[in-house]
Amino acid sequence: MTETVLISPSRYVQGKGVMGQLGHHLARIGSKPLLVADDVVWGIVGDGVTEALGQADLPVARESFGTFATAAAVDHLVEVIGSGGHDVIVGIGGGSAIDAAKSAGHLAKIRWASVPTAASSDAPTSALAVIYTEEGEFVEYRFFPHNPDLVLIDTQVVASAPARFLVAGIGDALATWLEARATQRGQGSTMAGGRPTHTGTALARLSWELLWGNALEALDAVRAGVVTPALEAVVEANTLLSGLGFESGGLAAAHAIHNGLTAAPQTHGLTHGQKVNLGSTTQLVLEGAPSEELEDFIVFTTRVGLPNTLTEVGLSPDDTAELRAVAEAATVPDETIHTMPFPVTADLVVDALVAVEGISRRVRSEHGLPEPELYVARH
Structure with a gap:
């Protein structure tokens, strides 16, 4: 018998203004999130994310991110997860930040969520990540046993990008x-x-x-x-x-x-x-x-x-x-x-x-x- 398989994220949330509900949805899957976003993305959505997590009584801990999801960037995030006692990691921004968060969440054995700030790729929903060199050359796919626990995309944020x-x-x-x-x-x-x-x-x-x-x-x-x-x-x-x-x-x-x-x-x-x-x-x-x-x-x-x-x-x-x-x-x-x-x-x-x-x-x-x-x- 030929096996066929369908996989998907646990929860997908889309709509205008849904960033304000991020804390509510994250509270379903963890109590101490680690947010991963580069400085540009954080400058755009940081205040809204902070307010949304505050409404759900969740602490705000943000780790900055570079350009590409490299093996070294993923390993660094794993160390931060361990030292901070985080139980969910949230990739905010583009595909590489999200891929790095997924990879680190898998290695650290915690849950992970994707919060894309642009509809620029289909990476946020997947159970895999693409790892690159520092120069942006493809290295490998990394596969995970499950998809993100949450994908949340605010269409007003997309419209503003x-x-x-x-x-x-x-x-x-x-x-x-x-x-x-x-x-x-x-x-x-x-x-x-x-x-x-x-x-x-x-x-x-x-x-x-x-x-x-x-x-x-x-x-x-x-x-x-x-x-x-x-x-x-x-x-x-x-x-x-x-x-x-x-x-x-x-x-x-x-x-x-x-x-x-x-x-x-x-x-x-x-x-x-x-x-x-x-x-x-x-x-x-x-x-x-x-x-x-x-x-x-x-x-x-x-x-x-x-x-x-x-x-x-x-x-x-x-x-x-x-x-x-x-x-x-x-x-x-x-x-x-x-x-x-x-x-x-x-x-x-x-x-x-x-x-x-x-x-x-x-x-x-x-x-x-x-x-x-x-x-x-x-x-």
Whole structure:
């Protein structure tokens, strides 16, 4: 019998102003929380978080965080948990702070919660973390026996964040259905540990449908700093549905190519979702997707503001050494690219990456869309 698996967070809370209820929800799972947030995030939400915890008679202890979830950052948080006697750790902010909190909570054997301040990725709901080097290169996935005990996302906070964060989340979430359907067609396992359930695959598709129907209007809302039904739909798609869909539906080529791109210094500074979107475009080329589907994807993601060319991630078809390094990293034996329903080699990935440049430029020109601008990483 083939095993299918669906996993999810214990409680998901979304809505305008729900940050004020954080203490109430945390009190269900612990009495001495450790809050993990960088200085910028804390400057934005610190007062509100402090007030919310005070209303629930919970102490406020905040540990600052850097840029990436590194092994050293996780080990430091474990030490802080032990010395402070904390029984729940709360990652506040972006995906790396949340991943570091999850990793430390697991190692310290306490509960953990995710409080994203932007809908920029699907990391908050998952039972895994991505560990990077100090320079931002992918190192490994770390898997945990359960998902977060709480995920809480305030859509007014999301509406007040820069629109580029929502764009990044859309790029991450658009990959969910493309990868889930590829996994369903193949024989590989999901991050949940078995074959995809029909539920996981359906949730991945729902995420895709909500994004195509609401993404542009949601970006308008964020640029105006307001919460609308379109924004609520996209936040749910980016955070909850994409999270459930990727874990229980499956990852494939798009995220493997993202991981490979982190090895190219030219791409450093781009968001996770930006690199994933190039991976999604490349996956469509790899699998020989119908021309109409590929063209629609290029047009839509260009309008959203996501990269679909090598140029927009700092590379070119002439960067043969870098493209080979990306492809080799994307096709190491344990990568998710091997859940594709056909064998994928580094040579195939290189060819697809090169082809993407010309295809996207042609489609954008035919639809009167802007030419891609060269991304230059800050070093």
